[in-house]
Amino acid sequence: MIRFATIGTNWITEAFIEAARKVEDFTLTAVYSRTEEKAKEFAAKTGAKQTFTNLEELAKSKDIDAVYIASPNSLHAEQAILLMNHGKHVLCEKPMASNTKEVKAMVDAARRNDVVLMEAMKTTMLPNFLTIREHLHKIGKIRRYFASYCQYSSRYDAYKQGTILNAFNPAFSNGSLMDIGVYCIYPMVVLFGKPHRLQANSLKLESGVDGEGSIIFDYGDMDAMVMYSKITNSYLPSEIQGEEGSILIDAIHTPTKVEIRYRDGRIEDITVPQEQPPMYYEAKEFIELIKNGKRESEINSHEHSLLTIALMEEARKQTGIVFPADE
Structure with missing residues (x-):
């Protein structure tokens, strides 16, 4: 099983969890929110066992393999790089980040840490x-x-x-x-x-x-x-x-x-x-990359995200x- 945490407590995160649960090897372990109240409320709604309000603690957790990021666009790069630096695989909502500089830094971090980074472009x-x-x-x-x-x-x-x-x-x-x-x-x-x-x-x-x-x-x-x-x-x-x-x-x-x-x-x-x-299809692709030891999608590739x-x-x-x- 690939143990997931999510960042973001909006409708898109709910939709992702609902769809990803249909993928055989997905399990939701934790949710992150800046406030404890919102984290606990979202965990109760989604059935997550753990909550985090500190991103560094989430990044260091041994109970999590991968993180789905659905925070505001301006936060994607900083959050993803922190998580990847601690060995977490990252599925990041579109657009990947604010600009080319940030996406390049994210790709560099993925390669340096030997983890999967994929843009969650469902289409x-x-x-x-x-x-x-x-x-x-x-x-x-x-x-x-x-x-x-x-x-x-x-x-x-x-x-x-x-x-x-x-x-x-x-x-x-x-x-x-x-x-x-x-x-x-x-x-x-x-x-x-x-x-x-x-x-x-x-x-x-x-x-x-x-x-x-x-x-x-x-x-x-x-x-x-x-x-x-x-x-x-x-x-x-x-x-x-x-x-x-x-x-x-x-x-x-x-x-x-x-x-x-x-x-x-x-x-x-x-x-x-x-x-x-x-x-479902983006979640399945991401999980299969992790399980097969691949580091990027052929379709939602680093090159396509950068371009x-x-x-x-x-x-x-x-x-x-x-x-x-x-x-």
């Missing part, structure tokens, strides 16, 4: 993303990748009333690109690698984060366009256009229906059943979105 582990990779050759020469993820944030109403919650606070390295846009960019990087250049636009809110934005990536013989927002909704599917046909994806962040529309009018449904909750954060950092630079972590 690229899902059965219907793997089916896209498998069938990509059928649409011929690829000319365009288009991904849209626009989801009105429940926290935006509070923002408009003058309350700046974490989601719209640059101190936590947040905003639309970091929370939502990453779901469009990471799959693009896995499928097509590094673009030659990018051109970014965004709407900068008064708090200093972006409310929405769009980026065009130049790949030479194809282009890629992503749109993301936390202040509007979109109902557009995402699409990969080839000279022989196009792959339509219902939702880039969690694809559940995928079909190829060929130029000759044929439609091929390439959807595969997703029998488990979305976060994704570098592209996001360049987009922020072009649009004037600066975090305290950058300085």
Whole structure:
């Protein structure tokens, strides 16, 4: 059994635990929170045997093999490096960290300590993303990748009333690109690698984060366009256009229906059943890496995480979105 601790007591941590419990070798041993009250409350809810309010004590614990980190983005690097320096494997929520410098430091720590570090990007582990990779050759020469993820944030109403919650606070390295846009960019990087250049636009809110934005990536013989927002909704599917046909994806962040529309009018449904909750697949991949003595995922690799954060950092630079972590 791989004995897990979690950092973060929000809904995403609950969803991870619920999904990971379906993986045969997962067991939840401990939860961490800054306050004892919240740690005990979350442990009672999730059935964890131990609670921690001191991160160093968690890192030193002999009862824990791996840690799932779902704290604010600005804390990821510091927490992950401390844990890895004590031999813990780390599954870190997306985005991996605030900027390229932090992700590089995390990767260095993973290699130095011979532990697994993986970004918890669920999309690229899902059965219907793997089916896209498998069938990509059928649409011929690829000319365009288009991904849209626009989801009105429940926290935006509070923002408009003058309350700046974490989601719209640059101190936590947040905003639309970091929370939502990453779901469009990471799959693009896995499928097509590094673009030659990018051109970014965004709407900068008064708090200093972006409310929405769009980026065009130049790949030479194809282009890629992503749109993301936390202040509007979109109902557009995402699409990969080839000279022989196009792959339509219902939702880039969690694809559940995928079909190829060929130029000759044929439609091929390439959807595969997703029998488990979305976060099950990333948990399974992470646990299998540990059990097999591997140190990084082929899909959610260090290289893909580094490239994704570098592209996001360049987009922020072009649009004037600066975090305290950058300085």
